[in-house]
Amino acid sequence: MQFIATFSLMQFLDTVISLGAAFILGTLIGAERQYRQRTAGLRTNVLVAVGSAAFADLATRIGFPSDAMRVVANIITGVGFLGAGVIMKEGLNVRGLNTAATLWCSAAVGSCTGTDMIAEALLLTFIIIAGNTLLRPLAAAIDRIPLNERYSEVSYELRLTCDGRLVEQTRNALIEALEAADYPVSDVTEDRSYSEEGCALVARLVSTSVDPDELDEVVNKLKRQPGVTYVTWESSTQD
Numbered sequence: 297m298q299f300i301a302t303f304s305l306m307q308f309l310d311t312v313i314s315l316g317a318a319f320i321l322g323t324l325i326g327a328e329r330q331y332r333q334r335t336a337g338l339r340t341n342v343l344v345a346v347g348s349a350a351f352a353d354l355a356t357r358i359g360f361p362s363d364a365m366r367v368v369a370n371i372i373t374g375v376g377f378l379g380a381g382v383i384m385k386e387g388l389n390v391r392g393l394n395t396a397a398t399l400w401c402s403a404a405v406g407s408c409t410g411t412d413m414i415a416e417a418l419l420l421t422f423i424i425i426a427g428n429t430l431l432r433p434l435a436a437a438i439d440r441i442p443l444n445e446r447y448s449e450v451s452y453e454l455r456l457t458c459d460g461r462l463v464e465q466t467r468n469a470l471i472e473a474l475e476a477a478d479y480p481v482s483d484v485t486e487d488r489s490y491s492e493e494g495c496a497l498v499a500r501l502v503s504t505s506v507d508p509d510e511l512d513e514v515v516n517k518l519k520r521q522p523g524v525t526y527v528t529w530e531s532s533t534q535d
Contacts, residue, residue, distance in 0.1 A: 466524060
């Protein structure tokens with residue numbers, strides 16, 4: 297019986313403490329995520345923390361310190377793929393980055409407990425929860441500050457609708473007007489489902505530093521183009 301020959305009560309108790317600590321700390325982190333109805337909630341954070349702790353504990357028991365470091369490095373990579381699963385892109389906006397980062401931190405907590413660094417895991421758990429709760433009012437306050445389009449790192453789109461028979465003419469006028477204002481165009485997409493006789497054009501700008509007044513001038517210029525019925529521009533923050 298290989299199990300009896302290799303079993304050590306002290307090592308077993310050490311594993312129980314490591315995995316138990318990972319379970320408790322993962323629960324604390326996950327409870328906050330679950331309360332806010334995030335994609336990765338209580339169970340996911342617990343499993344990530346306990347799984348990371350189990351792998352780190354296994355490497356510590358049967359290998360050398362260098363083996364434990366290699367296992368932790370692979371945990372980081374593996375959880376990175378897991379975090380990618382909770383990131384969702386909606387148009388120009390990205391959701392789930394904070395949840396993915398929290399999963400990554402849960403793996404760090406588990407790795408600490410698995411290598412018997414429980415005090416460090418406690419400190420890290422406190423910092424994670426504080427970052428997700430105490431910093432929320434500050435983030436909300438910053439979000440309420442009016443956006444300065446000229447200096448903020450944002451994406452810009454100029455949208456117009458025109459007569460479907462004048463699409464090529466309008467597209468050329470759109471690109472020329474933007475380049476004349478020193479705003480090179482990344483690409484122009486066309487949507488003919490807008491109406492039976494009309495067409496929508498969307499131009500995405502390369503520049504991240506934009507003067508709103510200059511874009512307004514471009515809009516006013518395009519409004520005077522034959523066949524153009526509507527022109528506007530909008531910005532969205534990059535994640």
